[in-house]
Amino acid sequence: GNRRQRNLRLGANAMKGRAFAMLLLAMLAAGCHLLEIGTGHRCIDNLDCELGQVCELESGKCVDSGYQRPLSVVDIQVVPAKSSGAVATQFASVDLAKVDSRNLKLKMPAPVSLAGSVKFPETTEGLSGTLVALRRPGFDGKSLTWSIQVDDSxxxxxxVAPGVYDLVFKPADRQRLAQLRVEGVELGSDTSLNLNFLPYARVGTDELERQDPLLVLHGRVLESPDRPHPVAGLVVEAIAENGVRSNLARPDQNGEFYLKMPVVWHLDDAGVANASVPKDVDIVIGPEDPTVRLPTVKVEGARIDDYRLGTFYTGSVSSVVAVSGVVLDRDGRPVGGCMLRFDVDEVGAGTFFLQVEADSDGQFSTTLPAGKVSLTVVPPAAAEVAMKEVEFELDSDRQLMIELGPRQIVGGQVTDELGQAVGNVIVRLQRISDASGRDDGISTTFESTSGPSGQFEVMVDQGRYRLELLPPAASGYPRTLPRIVYVTSDTWLEPFATRLPRASVVEGNVFDSGGQPLCGALIEFYYSVDESQALLIGQTASGTTISECTGEFSLLLPAGIQKSR
Incomplete structure (x- = not known):
């Protein structure tokens, strides 16, 4: 739309009647569009489709998924207060139509103890670090996670809550040892585990030749075939598909390094442990100190068939130059607090990434390797200026003056099912990608509140958004299921997108494993759109009366499935 129409923009919470209609007419006359959710776009993922449909990526069309779940069937996650002694848990596929939803009783399972030790290979020496315990999810890939400190011994x-777990040990000394993963640990009662590494071959011996499996790998990092010199200040690691990592190896004065591969233990149904070592990994070579202007080189999908990895080249690194400047709006006023993300392509054989923040006067200064630079400027969510992408060649010191234009306006009116205006509703737009669906790493959240006549407007960057309406708890309305909104210009949301559904009331109590009321617990209700995606449809906390803890809770959920998102 024509940005000059901004002088017609009234405060979103103060617009009423005629002013509201005038704004809509002005936006439409200026070329702004009335957005119809889920139309006019090839679907990118299932969020673009109606409930009960999935995105067929090849055709870009939404097709019937064959997965139909009544909205009465919900998944519940309860996170108790830390002081309660209870542990978080999940209740999957609770059908509120088949239970007394006005007297729902949630009893927490008795916690179990996960204890044990981690020892250095072939010694009794203890290893300190962090043990991450991921409980296999009850729904939608949502894992309950505990981060457990492993002491010096x-x-x-x-x-933790009972269940089946995957454990990942992350040693404090990354250069000395790899990570360790144990999959399929069933915890139904107090359990003690000794986490063991396989013995590593000794460097400098013929043990390297006789390894089975391949646990120690040897490689070399040099600048280039024409300049076969070691490059100081680098570290090397291998990352497996499941995210488990090798040690962080520092090449020596000759550029040689040794990687210790991570070990994965798999427990079968009988509890028998079988060890494996990743066969395909990504090799990542990057600067040990992020302030050093060296490239990051990534070799994806390296097949490990021999302990000899060969030689990797970083490429000849160009000179480092200074970049400074200021961020301004179109009226020449400084824009403070912007995040500036610099991506430099073809730095040697790799890439370089750096993020800096402009000060309150919009000023910034840094140094970068010379090369082709892609700069993304992201203003604070409260600013009225839009993010901007700039590309330029950098071969010498340079000063930049970056001018940001105004953000797009997303407007609409919040109503109930009868078309009556609803005020004081939070309108939340969370950016999830650019408008083409490309994940550009920018995930700003913008919010506004509807005025007494339901009208609102939000200033946002261009992109693809998740739209949610969050009424106040005392309003009698539930929050909406998320919808997808594409914003490429000033946008007026169709009435369906901003209509609040009817509410159903859910009330009940939360009890600990001993049957005592549990207070201060966060209770979240989810609706699974399909077998891989659950949407938050309501949350509350268990409370107290003046004289005692009752564990009572009450919340509003959507009463029916809407036919489009």
Missing amino acids: GSFEQK
């Missing part, structure tokens, strides 16, 4: 202990 290698010992750990933590109360």
Whole structure:
């Protein structure tokens, strides 16, 4: 739309009647569009489709998924207060139509103890670090996670919820040892585990030749075939598909390094452990100190068939130059607090990334390797100026003056099912990608509140957004299921997109494993759109009366499935 129409923009919470209609007419006359949710775009993922449909990526069309779940069937996650002694848990596929939803009783399971030790291979020496315990999800890939400290003696202990777990040990000394993963640990009662590494071959011996499996890998990092010199200040690591990592190896004065591969233990149904070592990894070579202007080189999908990895080249690194400047709006006023993300392509054989923040006067200064620079400027969410992408060649010191234009306006009116205006509703737009669906790493959240006549407007950057309406708890309306909104110009949301659904009331109590009321617990209700995606449809906390803890809770949920998002 024509940005000059901004002088017609009234405060979103103060617009009424005629002014509201005038704004809509002005936006439409200026070329702004009435957005119809889910139309006019090839679907990018299932969020673009109606409930009960999935995105067929090849055709870009939404097709019937064959997965139909009544809105009465919900998944519940309860996170108790830390002081309660209870542990977080999940209740999957609770059908509110088949239970007394006005007297729902949620009883927490008794926590179990996960204890044990981690020892250095072939010694009794303990290893300190962090043990991450991921409970396999009850729904939608949502894992309950505990981060457990392992002390200097290698010992750990933590109360967790019963279930099947995957454990990842992350040693404090990354250069000395790899990570360790244990999959399929069933915890139904107090359990003690000793986490063991396989013995590593000794560097400088013929043990390297006789390894089975391949646990120690040898490689070399040099500048280039024409300049076969070691490059100081680098570290090397291998990352497996499941995210488990090798040690962080520092090449020596000859550029040689040794990687210790991570070990994955798999527990079968009988509890028998079988070890494996990743066969395909990504090799990542990057600067040890992020302030050093060296490239990051990534070799994806390296197949490990031999302990000899060969030689990797960083490429000849160009000179480092200074970049400074100021961020301004179109009226020449400084824009403070902007995040500036610099991506430099073809730095040697790799890339370089740096993020800096402009000061309150919009000023910034840094140094970068010479090359082709892609700069993304992201203003604070409260600013009225829009993010901007700039590309330029950098071969010498340079000063930049970056001018940001105004953000797009997303407007609409919040109503109930009868078309009556609803005020004081938070309108939340969370950016999830650019308008083409490309993940550009910018995930700003913008909010506004509807005025007494339901009208609102939000200033946002261009992109693809998740739209949610969050009424106040006392309003009698539930929050909406998320919808997808594409913003490429000033946008007026169609009435359906900003209509609040009817509410159903859910009330109940939360009890600990001993049957005592549990207060201060966060209770979240989810609706699974399909087998891989659950949407938050309501949350509340268990409370107290003046004289005692009752564990009572009450919340409003959508009463029916809407036919479009």
